[in-house]
Amino acid sequence: MDFLVPFDSYLKEYRYKYLALFHALRSAIVAGNIPNGTKLPSSREMSGMYQLSRGSVNQVYDMLLAEGYVTAAVGRGTYVNYEAPDRLEHDIPVTEQIRLSDWGERISCEGAYRTDALLAHEATATSVINLEMGQPVQEGFPVEAWCHAMYQEVRQLEALRQDSEPIHPAGYEPLREAIALHLRRMRGIQARGEQVFIFNGSMQAIALLMQLLVNPGDGVVVESPGYGGIQRAIEAAGGILIANAVDEQGIIVREWTEKLLFVTPSRQFPTGAVLSLERRQQLLAWAARHKAIIIEDDYDSEIRYGGRPIEPLKTLDQEDRVVYIGTFSKTMYNGLRIGYAVLPTSLIKPMERAKQLYEPSPTSVLEQRALAAFIQNGHYERHLRRLRRIYSKKYAYFYRMMQEHVGHLFNIISCDAGMHIYAIWNGDPEAYEAFRLSAAKEGVRWSDGRRFHLLSNAPATACFGFAHLQEEDLLRGVLRMKTAWEKTKYVREPGSIIKDQKLSQISRRESDD
Known part of the structure; x- marks a missing residue:
């Protein structure tokens, strides 16, 4: 046996x-x-x-x-008493015999999804200081107010079960209206509730927009460096990435012939650059001339702790050519998978049909109802004000420690918003890779900025997330980086670090390519 x-x-x-x-x-x-x-x-x-x-x-x-x-x-x-079916030839699993569509092949291809996390076993320290991006602040959340909003909706579950009125595919209407009001008050976007569509996170909105707007072979202009999610969504739809360089004023505007542009104007991902007013006007004029659509991803600019408030590109949109995308996952908590998009009028019906196909009945209805009440009662705006104070303090401390202990290794770009710091390596790529590996052994890791670049000669860059850690952990992480550098051979080689590189110089070199 x-x-x-x-x-x-x-x-x-x-x-x-x-x-x-x-x-x-x-x-x-x-x-x-x-x-x-x-x-x-x-x-x-x-x-x-x-x-x-x-x-x-x-x-x-x-x-x-x-x-x-x-x-x-x-x-x-x-x-x-069971006759097992004959094994397939060469014992190939049945799933490998299924013929996929072109879309299925594209999304399944090797390299369609890349991750930057170093393996945990690389670290020899007792604990890992994780400075990777995308992790929001863990303290300061109004747990009591949110639980109360959820509890109030749970109490009404019996009424919900008896309610025969279906929820619109675009999402719970009071939440859509609450988001529209919030955007008018806080972001200057003149949105109507009917234009707001609720999604399971901003990535679902991006993926559906690509399916609605991109045919195989269509070019889509993207930033480089830029968000990897949009790159994967374009490739899955059969589109062609048209990479365009950024500098300290955001994306460098050209006379593209393509009909779709993806941009992060309020806080460029990942550099943090703010798109200048002149370039915003240039983008809108380009879209009008070419009858193009601009997708604006405003992923974390609400977390602003310095400088003047930045108006979204959508506020200047007079021809209804900008799709504005936002999310609550960064300001609330990662587990709340609620994103939204403000659509041009001409996209409302097509997106409604797409949502009906994928989600005949919207998901997370309980959370949508609770979030609507949370916003309407003023809890969300108070929460944002509290977040900004927390982020401001953490950013100031982390930036100061980085400059003090590893400022000679990086050109650290200062910023007024967001949850990460972007830094350009001051040496050659070999030294940076040796430093990364040494840091992993010391028990600290971060997001490698090189994976966001599409153009050749991409500089060695790093993105350091700080929001989710306490000051003592941030300091430990910085000190481990300092120790890691001192353990590499490059620390003893004169001229291995070139100081004071500028982001604009890097961007000009990329644009020349």
Whole structure:
């Protein structure tokens, strides 16, 4: 009975031994490891092998018999009664034989999704200081107010079940109206509730927009460096990435012939550059001339702790050519997968049809209802004000520690908003890679900025997330970086670090390519 060895692995999944034995036997029969006609051990033998009572073994055999996997005859024993299908040629799994569509092939191709996290076993320190991007602040959240909003909606579940009025595919209408009002008050966007569509995070909005707006072979202008999610969504739709360089004023505007542009004007991802008013006007004029659409991703500019408030590009849009995308995952918590888009009027019906296809009934309705009440009662605006104070303090401390201890390694770009700091390496790529590996062994990691570049000769850059850590952890992380550099061979080589590189110089070199 060697074929029953997997029994131990099933014990981890099932609470009761008899269930573990049943699933181990059934899996082995279906896989053909116990051929058709094989006589199973007696209940006495089986109970001795697996320390089960004979009653439990008989129960397992009865379950297999009821499902037709075995036959039994008094005095003759229990026999397998299942003919496993022939194995496919070369034992290739069935899933690999399924023919995918062109879209399926593109989204499944190797490299469609890249991650930057260094393996945990690289670290030799007792704990890892994770400075990777995308992790919001963990303190200061109004738990009591949010729980109250959720509890109020849970209490109305019975009424919800009896409510025959379906929710619109665009989302819960009071939430759409609340977002429109918030954008008018806080961001200057003259949005109507009917223009606001709710999504399961901003990435779903981006993916659906690509399917609505991009045909295979269409070019889409993107920033370089830029957000990897939009790059993957364009490629999955069959579009062609048209990379365009950025400098300290954001994307460098050209006379593109393409009909779609993706941009992060309020806080360029990942450099943090703010698109100048002159370039905003140039982009809108380009869109008008070419009858193009601009997708504006305002991913974290609401977390502003310095400088003047930046108006979104959408506020200047007089021809209804800008799609404005926002999210609550950065300002609330990552688990709240609620994003939204403000659509031009001509896109409302097409997006409604797309949402009906993917989500005939909107998801996270309870959270949508709670969030609507949370915004309407003023909790969200108060929460944002609290967040800005927390982020401002953390940013000031982290920026100061970085300049003090590793400022000679990076040109650290100052910023007035967001959850990460962008820094340009002051040396050659080989030294940067050695430094990254050394830092991983010291127990600190960050997001490698090189993966956001599409143009050639991309500089070595880093993105340091700071919002989710306390000051003592931020300091430990910086000191570990300092130690990591001192352990590389490059620290002893004169001229290995070139100080005071400028972001504009890097961007001009990229644009020349």
